[in-house]
Amino acid sequence: MDVSNDHTARDVQGHVRRTIDAVWRIESTRLIAGLARMVRDVGLAEELAQDAFLAAIEHWTTSGVPDKPGAWLMATAKRRAIDRMRQHQLHARKQTTIDHDDDWQPALLAADPETAADDVIGDDVLRLVFTACHPVLSSDAQVALTLRLLGGLTTEEIARACLVPEPTVAQRIVRAKRTLSEANVPFETPGRDELPERLAAVLGVVYLIFNEGYAATSGTDWMRPALCDEALRLGRILVALAPLEPEVHGLLALMELQASRIGARTKPDGTPILLLDQDRTRWDHLYIQRGLASLRHAERLGGAEGPYALQAALAACHARAPTAQDTDWPRIAGLYDVLAARMGSPVVELNRAVAVAMAYGPQAGLDVVDAIVDARELRDYHLLPSVRGDLLQKLGRVDEARAEFERAADLARNEREAELLRRRAAATTP
Structure with missing residues (x-):
């Protein structure tokens, strides 16, 4: 057996599989959305997309990755x-001619003309969001299903x-x-009179998608910028769809202001750079200006204290500060007080x-952390020991700080973040 050829074959297979995984992350959302429009069944659309993915693994390994893998x-x-x-038609004993071309649409699934005329969102991905956020599902199920289908x-x-x-x-996903x-929920957007009751859930999942792109839960990369781009695209469509809804502008403002930092959040080798250490000249000032403009829209519409507008106001404090030292931390702490009163949660706390801590000293911050240290929701949340370790380090309690950073590294599932926490633990010395 030629060992070198065997190794080469394995290397090729590994490269193809990594390429397929990358293509899946990029294309799966549009693939599922396009299929759902055709078959009018979200679960079946995901199943068909997965089948295509498995076929790609089989065929591309031998024939190579095509020029247009998404197509x-x-x-x-x-x-x-x-x-x-x-x-299905055979089993149902129906005689229907199905066209084979790329513009095929099942005749049985054609939209009602009145429904089509009332369809105000011409975007398959956004249709998928609204379908996954249908009122027949609980809010928890909506979030889980949307993150699965759109976030991959x-x-x-x-x-x-x-x-x-x-x-x-x-x-939750299976039941949803x-x-x-x-x-028999149709794959369609709600009429204009139904939009308000569906909008809050849609905003929530769009922001969760953005967050997964901004700080990936797991994997070898700290960020997944393609998800941020998709969330921003959806946010802009929503603004055009509901221009008088302040929280829509608030969400877009929040995402734009956070997206402005993406280029400064990592070193060339992918190592994370924390907010206070970032080179602010690398922040995207076009995004900042757009985000501040969106925030002003939200405030003019009376939504200054909406959850997304409040978080956008927090991000604006950082965006307006030319250096980390110029940050208005008392104002940020005050905004968090309002946010906690509006939508209090252990994560907000x-x-x-x-x-x-930044405004009034590390002990003040540690007191807030210690009040939520036993919260069930934060039991396996790596940022709790990470924050606590940082505050203990500033107070000179280095042994406790090191232990917290080590625990945070053990809990983190993103490799880049875990590496950063291990380095912080190693650097925490008397």
Whole structure:
């Protein structure tokens, strides 16, 4: 046996598999959304997309990655969708001619003309968001399903993002898809009179998608910028769709202001750079100006104290400070007080602790952290020991700080973040 050829083959297979994984992360959302428009079943659309992915693993390993991998996946999934429809029609003893071209649409699934005329969102991905956020689902199920379909997250990643056990998330996703199917929920956008009741859930999941791109739950990269870009794109569509809703502008402002830092958040080798250590000349000032303008829109519409507008105001404090030392920490702490009163949670309290520490000293911040240290939601949340370690280090309690950084590194699932925490632990000396 030629060992060198065997190694070469394995290297090629490994490269192809990494490429396929990358393509899946980039293309899966649009693939599932396009298929859902065709078959009108979110669960079936995901199944067809997964089938196409498995076919890619089989074919690309031997034939190589095509020039347009996204188009290859869609064509493969579409053929499987046509086969499914044929089988269904055969079993139902229906005689329907199905066109084979790329513009195929099942005749049985054609939209009602009145519904189509009332369809105010011409975007498959956003249709998928609204479908996954249908009122027949609980808010928890909406979040889990959308992160699965649009964020491409695993159940483990969703569980960590939502601070709940993994089996709970798995059950939510399965039940959500079953519920949508059993309720015969159509793959369509709501009419204008239905938008307000659906909008809050949609805003929530769009921001969760952005957050997963901004700080990846797991993997070898600290960020997934493509997810941030997709969330921003959806945010802009939502602003055009609901221009008088202040929280829509607040969400877009928040995402734009945070996105402005993306270019400064890592070193060339991918090592994370914390906020206070970032070179602010590398912040995207166009994004900052757009974010501040969106925030002004939200405030003019009377939404200054909406949850997204408040968080955007927090981000604006950082954006307006030319240096880390110029940051208005008392104002940030005050904004967190308002945010905690509006939507209090252990995670908000943890963020408030950081602001309080910067404004009034590490002991004040540690007092806030210690008040939530036993919160069930934060039991496996790596940022709790990370924040606590930072505050203990500033207070000179280095042995305790080191232990907290080590615990945080053990809990972190993102490799880059875990490395950073291990380095902080190693550097914490008397």
